[in-house]
Amino acid sequence: MAYTETTTTSYGSRLKNSVGGVFTGFLMFIIATCLLWWNEGRAVKTAKMLEEAQGNYVEMTDITSVNPALNGKLVHATGLATTKDTLSDNSFGIRVGAIALQRKVEYYQWVEQARRTKKDNFGGSEETVTTYTYEKVWRSEPVNSGEFHDPSYRNKNFVLADIKKERWDSRNVTFGAYQLNEGQVKSLSAQTPTKVVVPDEKLRGIDEQIMKIYKSRHGDRKKGVAEKEAKNVNDTMKSTAANSYDGECVHVQGNEIYLGMDSASPEIGDVRVTYTQCDPGDVSLIAVVNGKTFSSYTAKNGKKLSVIRQGAQTADQMFTDQHEGNNMLTWVLRVIGVLLVISGLRGILGIAETILKVIPFVSNILAFGVSVICGVIGLVWSVIIIALAWIFYRPLTGILLLALVGVVIFAFSSKGKKLIAEKIKR
Template sequence: MAYTETTTTSYGSRLKNSVGGVFSGILMFIIGTCLLWWNEGRAVKTTRMLEEAQGNYVEMKDITNISPSLNGKLVHATGLATTKDTLTDDVFGIKVGAIALQRSVEYYQWVEVAKKTKKDKLGGSEETVTTYTYEKGWKSEPVNSSEFHDPQYKNSNFVLADLKRERWDAKEVTFGAYKLNESQVTSLSTNTETKVTLTDDKLRELDKQIVKIYKSKHGSKSNETAENKETQNANDSVEQKSANAYNAECIHVQGNTIYMGMNSATPEIGDVRVTYKQCDPGDVSVIAVVNGNTFSNYTAKNGKQLSVIRQGVQTADQMFTEQHEGNSMLTWVLRVIGVLLVISGLRGILGIAETLLKVIPFVANIFALGVSLICGVLGFAWSVTIIALAWLFYRPLTGILLLAVVGAVIFAFSAKGKKLIAEKLNTKRN
């Protein structure tokens, strides 16, 4: 059932908001311009750093012995990363021998979805109709339902356990005779599901806590869950059931997941799903500077730094190609963001003119279309100009060549246009 709210904003309030929008627009325009300029410099410096590194690295063929001759040099090496550390999540008593252990948490919650419809009124006021709908779903954070608009759903959310996403990393990870530094270890992804098993004592302890919370929230409904419990017990892993004599009501283990609730097949508000993944010992590829028995960042002449680690065996060419592609992708993403900020900024600056005409909605809507078109064209032109000027500053030869090509194209179209006009004039005279 949808819940709606209707609000009216007066013409005076809209004018006041538009004045604030001018200042916001100016700020967005400046930020977008600065971002476009900075991004071109960042892209060029990163490219030069990567090219410099590609010309300076050496291949570390043997990682089983520390080589003093390689100290301070940029190297590419591949080999087995392993550890003897045991990582522990004390909340559930999970213990694994791994390079990293990741705990992810999801909560089954009510979610409020708002859809707004705005309508200009004669005289300049604005009517806003907001429709709120509610749906259940798994979320990475508890949802604050005290801010819900529909009284029926307000304060309807709770959680059986409030846990946080957390990661544990081994303190000592060896790479042949060397050790990976902290930054390298934290860069490794957890891509293997952890086989979860709870001790009988831990299962009993946690289940009693969760059952108490469940009954306090669901009340008499908790007495109607026998059928759900039987279904869930059938789904619980054979390994977990054989490991425990205690028959839990609200704690269920399935593979790498700990489920808090009566039945994972029919989740209820408040249920919690905890999953584990780990990073096992395995081959890694490294590009970094040898620093004694460990590694540090490579610093190029322009001050940009580089240190790359990837899981699996990769050649230096593959790793550098990936870095170049990543730099190119980031450059284009930031360019798009910069252009959108510039256009949005111009839209905010000119928005007050549109608001002034809102007393006659039909006229204001036509004007708004024109403003949007003008802002789009001017914003794009300004952005391209800033990028071109940045190219002249950071890479003059390329920038000059680009401007020469653009100038030639403009001249060619201009000459073509003059020729067409002259031909039409001659035709009319004849």
């Protein structure tokens, strides 16, 4: 059932907030401008670094023995990454032989969703109606229900166990006769489901602790025989690990440990812990040989490069991926920068709209006009900053882009429209 709250903001408060919005808008405008400038420099430097590295690397065809002649050189190599280390999660007594072990944790919680509708009143005040709805979902962090607006849902959340997500990495990962460094190991993804086996003694101890917490919140609600047998059949079908101890509130199912009475019918407070790992396998890397290990390549402009990917990839594939990643990041930051510029301008000019809020329909017309103006000016300003940055970093491209902006501005000016109209008539 939805819960609603209605609040009214006076005209004076709105004016005060708008004045604060002007300063916030200026700050956002400056930050966005700096972001746009920095992003172009970052993109150019990264591209030049990749081009430099692509022209300087050598192919390491044999990793079975250390080659002193390659020391200090940028290389591309493909081979088997493996380890003899055993990784452990002492919380559940899990031990696996892998390059990396990752623990993901989810909590079944009530979450609050808010939907707001606003209405301007004559005289400048604003009425806000907020509708709060609640649903049970799995979340990566416990949700503080003590701050929920609906009193009937407040403090309803709890967790059977507060477990943090974590990752363990092997310290000794060999790559032929070489050893991967810590950063390279951390870059390898752990996606293979782990066959979870919890020692029965450990499982029994955890189950007793969780049952105490469960009973304190839900009461003594043990399942009937038929229900218990059905659950056992379901767990057996799902599970790839055999534990002789059958827990009441702790269940091992494949690569998951479920804390709760029944995974098929989750209750608030239930926790599911999922394990994945990185097994030994082929990897491809581009890095500088540093004795028996590897380090980052430093280009002339100071940018660094060290890439490792799972599977066999050619150097061309890896460099192409790096260029594409650089281009994608550049465009993402450009869009963010443009939106921040427009938002900043909107905050600066928003006070004019607020002043006219005493007559709502007039302020709405002005608001539309302000939005259009901010959009046009923000876009033009952003392109100018990008062009100036390119003049600094890439002169020819920057000049062409700036000339294009000038043509667009001229075309939208009154004089430009007249000249264009005369050309068309002729």
